[in-house]
Amino acid sequence: DIQMTQSPSSLSASVGDRVTITCRASQSFSNYLNWYQQKPGKAPKLLIYSASTLQSGVPSRFSGSGSGTDFTLTISSLQPEDFATYSCQQSYSIPYTFGQGTNLEI
Amino acid sequence: VQLVESGGGLVLPGRSLGLSCTASGFNFGDYPMSWVRQAPGKGLEWVGFIRTRANGGTTEHAASVKGRFTISRDDSKRIAYLQMNSLRTEDTAVYYCTRVVRYGSGSTLDSWGQGTLVTVSS
Numbered sequence: 001d002i003q004m005t006q007s008p009s010s011l012s013a014s015v016g017d018r019v020t021i022t023c024r025a026s027q028s029f030s031n032y033l034n035w036y037q038q039k040p041g042k043a044p045k046l047l048i049y050s051a052s053t054l055q056s057g058v059p060s061r062f063s064g065s066g067s068g069t070d071f072t073l074t075i076s077s078l079q080p081e082d083f084a085t086y087s088c089q090q091s092y093s094i095p096y097t098f099g100q101g102t103n104l105e106i
Numbered sequence: 107v108q109l110v111e112s113g114g115g116l117v118l119p120g121r122s123l124g125l126s127c128t129a130s131g132f133n134f135g136d137y138p139m140s141w142v143r144q145a146p147g148k149g150l151e152w153v154g155f156i157r158t159r160a161n162g163g164t165t166e167h168a169a170s171v172k173g174r175f176t177i178s179r180d181d182s183k184r185i186a187y188l189q190m191n192s193l194r195t196e197d198t199a200v201y202y203c204t205r206v207v208r209y210g211s212g213s214t215l216d217s218w219g220q221g222t223l224v225t226v227s228s
Contacts, residue, residue, distance in 0.1 A: 031212070034215070038150075042219055044150065044215075044218055049214035050212060089150070095152050095169070095226060098142075098150040100149070
């Protein structure tokens with residue numbers, strides 16, 4: 001199985017900050033990487049797929065990059081509604097594993 | 107797109123429970139469907155998925171549930187199912203139904219249900 005490791009596990013930031021979350025895979029797989037946002041008590045929401053493609057309706061302050069084993073999710077200027085947990089997921093090989101999540105706090 | 111899970115609840119260890127996911131707003135038969143779970147206070151865990159009928163309707167399951175859980179679908183009713191047998195306390199989680207969208211050789215989960223809580227406890 002491919003192991004997905006996110007860093008950091010938690011992060012404190014302020015409104016207006018630029019934030020980067022990293023996801024590292026235990027083996028290389030091009031760009032088969034998705035990012036999800038989850039708020040407490042809610043279902044996850046797709047933000048980015050194929051490592052860098054923004055899902056329709058997602059604000060442009062979110063961006064993704066990377067290929068191979070190292071991927072990043074960047075929020076260019078944090079807004080109050082962005083404080084949530086972010087998870088990466090690979091879709092290269094079954095099981096389609098998730099990272100453990102990054103809790104972004106105020 | 108709307109996905110609505112049902113069937114969660116409290117169940118004794120070793121017993122069975124079936125979840126349903128009723129879909130609307132899209133051509134259900136054209137999409138693979140997946141289940142993802144989240145134990146209390148934990149991260150997301152991929153449970154498995156079912157391919158479209160055009161692609162054989164076959165399934166894949168995570169090792170942690172293989173042989174105990176079965177995913178199926180009824181395209182005429184627009185419902186995906188998760189049959190869970192021999193439940194263990196570690197299966198306690200919120201179970202989400204998701205729609206799978208393929209892009210190139212990859213896939214993503216672009217729509218999620220609200221989730222249904224399954225609690226396995228004596």
